[in-house]
Amino acid sequence: MDKENLKKLKKKVFDANIKLAGSGLIISTFGNVSGIDREVQVMAIKPSGIPYSGMKVDDMVLVSLSGEKIEEESPNPSSDTDTHLELYRNFTGIGGVTHTHSGYATAFAQAKKAIPCLGTTHADYFYGPVPVSEVIEDRCIKDDYELETGKLIVRTFKNRDYRNMNACLVACHSPFTWGEGPDDSVESAIMLEYIAKLAYRSISLEGTVEDIKKTLLDKHYRRKHGKDAYYGQK
Amino acid sequence: MDKENLKKLKKKVFDANIKLAGSGLIISTFGNVSGIDREVQVMAIKPSGIPYSGMKVDDMVLVSLSGEKIEEESPNPSSDTDTHLELYRNFTGIGGVTHTHSGYATAFAQAKKAIPCLGTTHADYFYGPVPVSEVIEDRCIKDDYELETGKLIVRTFKNRDYRNMNACLVACHSPFTWGEGPDDSVESAIMLEYIAKLAYRSISLEGTVEDIKKTLLDKHYRRKHGKDAYYGQK
Amino acid sequence: MDKENLKKLKKKVFDANIKLAGSGLIISTFGNVSGIDREVQVMAIKPSGIPYSGMKVDDMVLVSLSGEKIEEESPNPSSDTDTHLELYRNFTGIGGVTHTHSGYATAFAQAKKAIPCLGTTHADYFYGPVPVSEVIEDRCIKDDYELETGKLIVRTFKNRDYRNMNACLVACHSPFTWGEGPDDSVESAIMLEYIAKLAYRSISLEGTVEDIKKTLLDKHYRRKHGKDAYYGQK
Amino acid sequence: MDKENLKKLKKKVFDANIKLAGSGLIISTFGNVSGIDREVQVMAIKPSGIPYSGMKVDDMVLVSLSGEKIEEESPNPSSDTDTHLELYRNFTGIGGVTHTHSGYATAFAQAKKAIPCLGTTHADYFYGPVPVSEVIEDRCIKDDYELETGKLIVRTFKNRDYRNMNACLVACHSPFTWGEGPDDSVESAIMLEYIAKLAYRSISLEGTVEDIKKTLLDKHYRRKHGKDAYYGQK
Numbered sequence: 050m051d052k053e054n055l056k057k058l059k060k061k062v063f064d065a066n067i068k069l070a071g072s073g074l075i076i077s078t079f080g081n082v083s084g085i086d087r088e089v090q091v092m093a094i095k096p097s098g099i100p101y102s103g104m105k106v107d108d109m110v111l112v113s114l115s116g117e118k119i120e121e122e123s124p125n126p127s128s129d130t131d132t133h134l135e136l137y138r139n140f141t142g143i144g145g146v147t148h149t150h151s152g153y154a155t156a157f158a159q160a161k162k163a164i165p166c167l168g169t170t171h172a173d174y175f176y177g178p179v180p181v182s183e184v185i186e187d188r189c190i191k192d193d194y195e196l197e198t199g200k201l202i203v204r205t206f207k208n209r210d211y212r213n214m215n216a217c218l219v220a221c222h223s224p225f226t227w228g229e230g231p232d233d234s235v236e237s238a239i240m241l242e243y244i245a246k247l248a249y250r251s252i253s254l255e256g257t258v259e260d261i262k263k264t265l266l267d268k269h270y271r272r273k274h275g276k277d278a279y280y281g282q283k
Numbered sequence: 284m285d286k287e288n289l290k291k292l293k294k295k296v297f298d299a300n301i302k303l304a305g306s307g308l309i310i311s312t313f314g315n316v317s318g319i320d321r322e323v324q325v326m327a328i329k330p331s332g333i334p335y336s337g338m339k340v341d342d343m344v345l346v347s348l349s350g351e352k353i354e355e356e357s358p359n360p361s362s363d364t365d366t367h368l369e370l371y372r373n374f375t376g377i378g379g380v381t382h383t384h385s386g387y388a389t390a391f392a393q394a395k396k397a398i399p400c401l402g403t404t405h406a407d408y409f410y411g412p413v414p415v416s417e418v419i420e421d422r423c424i425k426d427d428y429e430l431e432t433g434k435l436i437v438r439t440f441k442n443r444d445y446r447n448m449n450a451c452l453v454a455c456h457s458p459f460t461w462g463e464g465p466d467d468s469v470e471s472a473i474m475l476e477y478i479a480k481l482a483y484r485s486i487s488l489e490g491t492v493e494d495i496k497k498t499l500l501d502k503h504y505r506r507k508h509g510k511d512a513y514y515g516q517k
Numbered sequence: 518m519d520k521e522n523l524k525k526l527k528k529k530v531f532d533a534n535i536k537l538a539g540s541g542l543i544i545s546t547f548g549n550v551s552g553i554d555r556e557v558q559v560m561a562i563k564p565s566g567i568p569y570s571g572m573k574v575d576d577m578v579l580v581s582l583s584g585e586k587i588e589e590e591s592p593n594p595s596s597d598t599d600t601h602l603e604l605y606r607n608f609t610g611i612g613g614v615t616h617t618h619s620g621y622a623t624a625f626a627q628a629k630k631a632i633p634c635l636g637t638t639h640a641d642y643f644y645g646p647v648p649v650s651e652v653i654e655d656r657c658i659k660d661d662y663e664l665e666t667g668k669l670i671v672r673t674f675k676n677r678d679y680r681n682m683n684a685c686l687v688a689c690h691s692p693f694t695w696g697e698g699p700d701d702s703v704e705s706a707i708m709l710e711y712i713a714k715l716a717y718r719s720i721s722l723e724g725t726v727e728d729i730k731k732t733l734l735d736k737h738y739r740r741k742h743g744k745d746a747y748y749g750q751k
Numbered sequence: 752m753d754k755e756n757l758k759k760l761k762k763k764v765f766d767a768n769i770k771l772a773g774s775g776l777i778i779s780t781f782g783n784v785s786g787i788d789r790e791v792q793v794m795a796i797k798p799s800g801i802p803y804s805g806m807k808v809d810d811m812v813l814v815s816l817s818g819e820k821i822e823e824e825s826p827n828p829s830s831d832t833d834t835h836l837e838l839y840r841n842f843t844g845i846g847g848v849t850h851t852h853s854g855y856a857t858a859f860a861q862a863k864k865a866i867p868c869l870g871t872t873h874a875d876y877f878y879g880p881v882p883v884s885e886v887i888e889d890r891c892i893k894d895d896y897e898l899e900t901g902k903l904i905v906r907t908f909k910n911r912d913y914r915n916m917n918a919c920l921v922a923c924h925s926p927f928t929w930g931e932g933p934d935d936s937v938e939s940a941i942m943l944e945y946i947a948k949l950a951y952r953s954i955s956l957e958g959t960v961e962d963i964k965k966t967l968l969d970k971h972y973r974r975k976h977g978k979d980a981y982y983g984q985k
Contacts (some may be wrong), residue, residue: 069404076941076945079872125983125984128982152945152952159869159953167459168456170313170389187966190967191970194970203513221870221967222871222964240309248387249955251389251393251950253392253487255396265455267426268424281332281359282330282332282333282358301715400580401628401687402626403689403690404547470545473545481618481624481627484621484717487624495689498655498658499652499658499689514566516566516592528896615821636923638857642949706776706778707779708778708779714854715857718858718951721858722954723862723864732889736896748830749800749830750801751829
């Protein structure tokens with residue numbers, strides 16, 4: 050493998066973790082970002098339980114798609130490593146994954162509720178309600194818990210397209226987001242938290258609020274995404 | 284056209300966008316402020332999808348009242364340009380428009396609820412409940428969506444006076460505010476968010492709360508506005 | 518009158534206004550603090566509608582107890598001046614008054630609800646529920662509105678002791694607090710906002726929550742106040 | 752007693768109090784942290800009613816397990832001293848105690864509600880719902896109030912293990928947390944506030960939400976605690 054490329058991967062993943070730490074979404078050592086080099090099938094991920102403040106680029110842990118550490122001297126990878134790997138194995142177009150316990154998105158996950166699509170802010174980023182998984186089964190908790198958490202997310206996307214819905218709430222747990230690279234997955238985590246906050250407040254005002262209609266959802270999502278997008282300078 | 288005046292307009296609009304970025308109302312590249320020079324009928328507006336951090340005065344885009352770019356080398360104007368223009372064409376006394384997705388005002392927009400006038404803080408700035416538009420019709424979403432959004436706001440003000448109500452919530456979307464100049468429209472956006480927050484909390488405490496009575500509304504609005512105002516140093 | 522003492526009074530009132538501005542309770546030019554020199558019966562108060570940022574000690578306006586400006590060249594005093602004066606005339610033991618539109622206390626005022634005494638944090642500072650006034654009558658809005666607002670507060674305290682309850686919510690408006698000096702009245706405003714926030718959240722969790730029992734209220738209030746207090750270093 | 756060790760204890764307790772002050776959980780002079788040297792049975796605790804800003808290491812007050820001041824010239828210890836001591840006497844494995852009036856945990860205490868265990872964030876730190884005490888009896892308020900508050904917490908833990916539940920809400924009052932040392936007890940206070948915030952929001956979304964199932968609780972608690980823990984770098 051090309052050492053230079055792996056170094057670049059580590060740097061990207063490090064930068065994304067630092068961005069996450071500065072986003073206000075993180076408390077203590079919670080949260081982690083990973084990225085993958087699809088050519089060599091190597092993932093870099095935050096080490097487990099290490100404070101963001103003292104972290105260095107070289108602390109990022111390189112892991113193969115099947116979970117082996119690439120560099121023996123690395124610290125332990127995030128305890129959520131197997132969840133990340135399962136997402137990379139199944140969502141083959143993604144290049145980065147972010148996991149947080151951010152305050153509003155997690156509140157929805159704990160309430161076992163999808164985040165309804167109540168406005169165009171939501172529609173600008175996520176194509177419809179952000180789904181919530183089933184509660185994980187007991188047998189999955191006992192064996193390979195983190196791997197099974199990944200499988201649970203993949204199952205939740207059986208009839209969904211991971212390319213227009215960059216996020217999943219794991220019931221009783223918290224959100225995972227993804228994107229083209231590590232940085233994009235952090236962006237998705239930030240936007241997810243914001244639209245969760247908006248939805249929380251709208252629901253407080255109304256009890257139940259219906260999703261926006263499909264035409265409006267389509268308009269806003271496609272204004273920013275896909276071949277007919279006209280937002281920005283492209 | 285006088286180049287000096289257009290430069291001044293760009294500077295005013297730039298300053299107002301920077302103020303908005305520092306107000307805490309904005310996340311990511313959301314939000315935009317425009318201003319108009321009524322003499323030459325030229326609007327300046329934030330470019331589309333450009334981060335606030337690197338933005339320069341000269342990035343502000345000059346557009347005619349009918350929507351043509353004045354300087355060919357300009358970046359693309361905000362994707363909400365046609366909404367701004369429709370407001371300038373109809374609310375002929377205004378000189379600045381601000382659009383945000385601010386957290387509390389947008390929660391009301393998503394709940395399709397006007398912001399009731401529950402106290403004198405509200406009455407100091409907005410003369411009665413801040414209206415919410417109808418949900419935009421499907422045909423308006425398909426053709427000229429941003430222009431139709433402007434028309435929707437104008438229709439919402441058919442029997443209202445845009446001079447004592449500087450704000451409109453677009454249902455399932457978010458707020459637009461306006462004022463004498465770009466800076467005033469940002470001030471309105473900031474106050475709108477604050478009174479939305481107050482109303483949100485009062486409603487949480489009560490379920491439903493009635494608007495304040497007309498005499499109190501009149502007193503406070505007129506203490507700060509119009510010929511009998513006695514607040515401040517004028 | 519002793520010029521030196523009036524200068525000291527201005528300085529105290531200025532410092533308290535700056536403290537208020539830095540407390541997070543204030544938005545825009547809202548809010549004002551006053552203080553009184555009981556010997557010469559002169560009040561100093563923030564000028565009307567002037568931003569906190571550029572404000573100078575000498576901008577504080579000196580006013581007699583009956584409302585005349587002492588120094589002709591002063592800016593206009595706060596538009597709430599007559600409310601402050603009415604409180605000084607009736608609550609003869611107080612030396613400072615603070616007025617804010619702080620986010621949680623105002624939410625209670627807008628909901629026309631007293632802040633129930635739900636815990637010892639509240640009991641440490643306010644002896645029982647913080648009262649809310651009646652809604653001001655129409656005739657009082659039309660004539661001498663600010664004076665009548667003061668009278669409304671005084672009426673709310675007809676059977677209450679202003680010495681163990683340093684705060685009043687004016688219905689549909691916002692809170693006034695007071696204390697031995699200007700600085701103490703700001704402290705009261707800060708604590709009022711905090712216990713309003715706690716109560717807001719407890720009520721959200723329960724719908725209705727009862728006040729704490731009298732023995733607990735007495736214990737905590739008297740731990741910090743009066744002859745048997747044993748909190749602190751005195 | 753070894754002067755060097757007591758100095759170290761003071762330093763640890765001082766550092767933990769400063770950490771608490773910087774955590775955003777504290778307003779005014781509220782809150783206090785203590786630590787104990789189990790060998791010599793001496794506790795160090797924050798002095799009563801002294802601002803965090805000017806506080807020095809030497810202001811920490813040394814007290815014997817039965818409540819006598821060790822150094823005569825010390826300031827008065829926290830008025831909550833007897834509560835801390837009662838916890839050290841009964842929870843013999845702990846080395847630090849923190850008391851706060853933090854905004855969300857206190858809201859649950861005021862609502863007289865335990866914090867339900869709604870997600871894995873909670874399960875990572877606290878093994879099940881965080882209990883709330885009974886409301887303190889009148890006779891306990893009158894005599895030795897702070898000691899009785901300690902006894903109330905101890906009684907609440909009659910059938911609970913203080914080693915896997917580092918926190919207790921005192922009804923109508925606020926939380927106490929503990930840990931191996933002063934710093935750990937502050938960490939517990941910070942995590943308690945965070946999971947209280949998450950629970951508050953989940954409850955707002957649902958009315959009532961059930962606790963997570965035992966298998967998931969076990970998995971997460973044991974991922975971070977005890978002999979089979981695999982989180983972090985140990």
